[in-house]
Amino acid sequence: MPDPTSGPQDELAGTEQPFVQHLIELRDRIVYALGGVVVCMILLAIWPGPSGLIDLVAVPIRAHMPPDAKLIAVGVFTPFFVPLKVLMMSGVLLALPWLMYQAWAFVAPGLYSHEKRFALPLIVFGSLLAYIGIAFVQFFVLDKMFGFIQGFTPESVAATPDIASYVEAILSLYLAFGLAFQVPIVVVLLVKFNIVTVAKLKEFRGYFVVLSFVIAAVVTPPDVISQLALAIPMCLLYELGIIGANYMRKIAPPETEEGDKA
Numbered sequence: 001m002p003d004p005t006s007g008p009q010d011e012l013a014g015t016e017q018p019f020v021q022h023l024i025e026l027r028d029r030i031v032y033a034l035g036g037v038v039v040c041m042i043l044l045a046i047w048p049g050p051s052g053l054i055d056l057v058a059v060p061i062r063a064h065m066p067p068d069a070k071l072i073a074v075g076v077f078t079p080f081f082v083p084l085k086v087l088m089m090s091g092v093l094l095a096l097p098w099l100m101y102q103a104w105a106f107v108a109p110g111l112y113s114h115e116k117r118f119a120l121p122l123i124v125f126g127s128l129l130a131y132i133g134i135a136f137v138q139f140f141v142l143d144k145m146f147g148f149i150q151g152f153t154p155e156s157v158a159a160t161p162d163i164a165s166y167v168e169a170i171l172s173l174y175l176a177f178g179l180a181f182q183v184p185i186v187v188v189l190l191v192k193f194n195i196v197t198v199a200k201l202k203e204f205r206g207y208f209v210v211l212s213f214v215i216a217a218v219v220t221p222p223d224v225i226s227q228l229a230l231a232i233p234m235c236l237l238y239e240l241g242i243i244g245a246n247y248m249r250k251i252a253p254p255e256t257e258e259g260d261k262a
Contacts, residue, residue, distance in 0.1 A: 029102045036098040041091035050083035053090055054163070057170060060142030061161060064150040071163040078164050089171055093134065097127040118192065126185050129237075133181030134174045141177070141229045142170060148225045169221065176219040180234050187241025188248060198246050201238075208238050 044053065058071060073079045092099070100123045108116055153159045190196045216231035 025106060029106045033095075033099050033102040036095040036102075037088075037091045040094040041087055044087060044090050044094065050087050053086045054083055054167075057086060057138075057167065058163075060138065060170075061146045061166060063143060064146045065159060069158070069160060071166060072160050073164070074162045075164060078162075082164050082167050085171075086167060089174070093131075093174075096130055097123060100126060122185060122189075126182060129181040129185065130178040133177035133179075133233075136181075136229075136233070137170070137173050137177045141173065141226055144229070145221065145223055145225045148223055173220065173226070177230060177233075180215070180230055181237060183234055183237040184241035184244055187238060188245045191245035192248060198242060198249065201242050201245065205238070205242075209235050212238075 048056070061071070062069075073082070075081075104119045104123060108119065111119070150159060187201060191198055191201070212231040212234040213227070215234070216227040220226040220230050
């Protein structure tokens with residue numbers, strides 16, 4: 001029995017597992033994650049179906065095409081693979097909270113109690129921010145971007161984009177904005193685990209503005225609309241992360257981490 005006079009005990013002491021056990025746990029979590037994605041794909045295949053999903057993602061560009069114009073499929077297998085690709089990506093997005101939970105469940109045994117309590121809000125807000133970023137792309141960025149691009153199309157040119165290239169472009173934007181909208185989560189985690197301080201984050205503010213525009217220029221199409229639409233929210237979300245990190249530090253019980261890890 002541990003000596004009660006020896007001070008607080010590390011709650012993770014004696015919980016180490018063999019490396020093979022970690023591999024088995026990782027395999028199980030991957031299987032659970034893939035199972036969740038498959039279930040979501042089946043549900044989406046039933047309703048609204050692959051065609052319905054294609055119609056949904058095509059709304060922004062169709063709004064800037066002639067009423068009788070349609071997207072074209074150049075490749076022989078494009079009509080089959082593109083709806084399947086959209087269905088798979090939609091399944092991943094729908095299952096995002098489940099995927100984040102599986103990642104947390106894998107690392108949870110190595111976390112302290114105060115870190116585990118922090119995980120649930122992280123999963124909820126991380127998923128919510130990703131969905132907000134994707135919705136921002138679908139209902140604002142794409143509409144403004146295609147309106148800007150179509151404005152340069154000569155009257156003698158019929159703009160009939162290929163559905164494969166269109167889907168690839170918007171999926172890359174979904175991914176870019178979904179990740180970019182995680183900035184507050186990253187900022188809060190950096191402060192939570194004492195990697196940086198709130199004061200350092202405030203000092204880095206100017207550099208982050210420049211970094212945001214550089215990232216936006218790299219990951220978005222070469223138009224000013226989409227670049228501004230990514231860089232400006234990143235700067236605002238950085239400020240939101242600083243506010244959240246400062247709030248978390250104020251409400252954190254004093255000496256909690258020190259007591260847990262002593």
